[in-house]
Amino acid sequence: MKIISFINMKGGVAKTTLSLNVADCLCSRHEQRVLVIDIDPQFNATQCLMSADQYVDHIENQRDTIINIFERGYRPTVGVVDGPEEASPKNLCDINLFEVKENYGLLPGSLDLYRLEMASGEGRENRLKKYLETVENFYDFVVIDTPPTPSIWMTSALISSDYYVIPVKPDPISLTGIDLLYGIIGEKKENYGLNIKCIGLVLTIVEDGTIVFRQAKENLANNDRWKNLVFSRFLPKRTEVARQQLNQQLILTSNNNELKQSLVNITKEFLERIEDDEQGQ
Numbered sequence: 001m002k003i004i005s006f007i008n009m010k011g012g013v014a015k016t017t018l019s020l021n022v023a024d025c026l027c028s029r030h031e032q033r034v035l036v037i038d039i040d041p042q043f044n045a046t047q048c049l050m051s052a053d054q055y056v057d058h059i060e061n062q063r064d065t066i067i068n069i070f071e072r073g074y075r076p077t078v079g080v081v082d083g084p085e086e087a088s089p090k091n092l093c094d095i096n097l098f099e100v101k102e103n104y105g106l107l108p109g110s111l112d113l114y115r116l117e118m119a120s121g122e123g124r125e126n127r128l129k130k131y132l133e134t135v136e137n138f139y140d141f142v143v144i145d146t147p148p149t150p151s152i153w154m155t156s157a158l159i160s161s162d163y164y165v166i167p168v169k170p171d172p173i174s175l176t177g178i179d180l181l182y183g184i185i186g187e188k189k190e191n192y193g194l195n196i197k198c199i200g201l202v203l204t205i206v207e208d209g210t211i212v213f214r215q216a217k218e219n220l221a222n223n224d225r226w227k228n229l230v231f232s233r234f235l236p237k238r239t240e241v242a243r244q245q246l247n248q249q250l251i252l253t254s255n256n257n258e259l260k261q262s263l264v265n266i267t268k269e270f271l272e273r274i275e276d277d278e279q280g281q
């Protein structure tokens, strides 16, 4: 089982869009068993994979969200489902997931992550990693959609992951952030003794044919740190991506062949890069 975080401290760069669609492509086109973890308090991945009714059903049926990984015995109450709830301690191996479809699982997110205070050093940042050890035999890939802010949630994702992918928009401001991100991940690696590796940087929400895109590619190609990490395929900007997300429509089921082909190619490259890394070890 390989665990990959999609990460960038810049907001709105398609971390969520890319992570859950690459997960879908791994499942639909490569027969892989995938689990998406929504560790972002904004819970956009969950909104893209579950309807509001499905989410309410999930909670009402005492199934779990990311918060149950961090809070043993936690049960959502006010504002999500009514009525008093008995909180009973829960073992990590008893976490109930949501099945998006066959071989595509989701550990849904929760707005309550905003309320959960968690200081680093308490050891709870290791709980996601511990949980993932319990599902080792059930999935081939775990994809973690992370929040855009450095936080205990981002740290938990990094601690759990073998690899990370950086989705980035090809504009000058977005590109300045990737060196900062690289530095912060480097610090975490040192502090926590992590082995996590970058498998690449995917250009997203791309307006092909623009000067900005051409310059971004040139800058990356001339940068020693990034030149070999840039995926040769990118995700083009297409309005249907944004329009169809809240209807739980994934790119592979859209009518836009160009979008589909980009996703298929990005996923292929994603697999190749992981395979190359494994062979190089």
Ligand SMILES: Nc1ncnc2c1ncn2[C@@H]1O[C@H](COP(=O)(O)OP(=O)(O)OP(=O)(O)O)[C@@H](O)[C@H]1O
Residues within 6 Å of the ligand: 010, 011, 012, 013, 014, 015, 016, 017, 018, 040, 042, 044, 146, 147, 148, 204, 205, 206, 235, 236, 237, 238, 239, 240, 241, 242, 243, 245
């Ligand atoms: N290829 C695309 N074409 C057009 N719009 C896109 C594309 N990919 C993503 N978007 C839109 O851009 C916005 C940001 O995408 P997304 O939520 O995936 O980014 P994010 O990096 O996860 O954001 P956040 O930092 O808030 O978590 C969304 O409205 C999404 O629908």
Ligand SMILES: [Mg+2]
Residues within 6 Å of the ligand: 015, 016, 017, 040, 044, 045, 145, 146
């Ligand atoms: Mg997101």
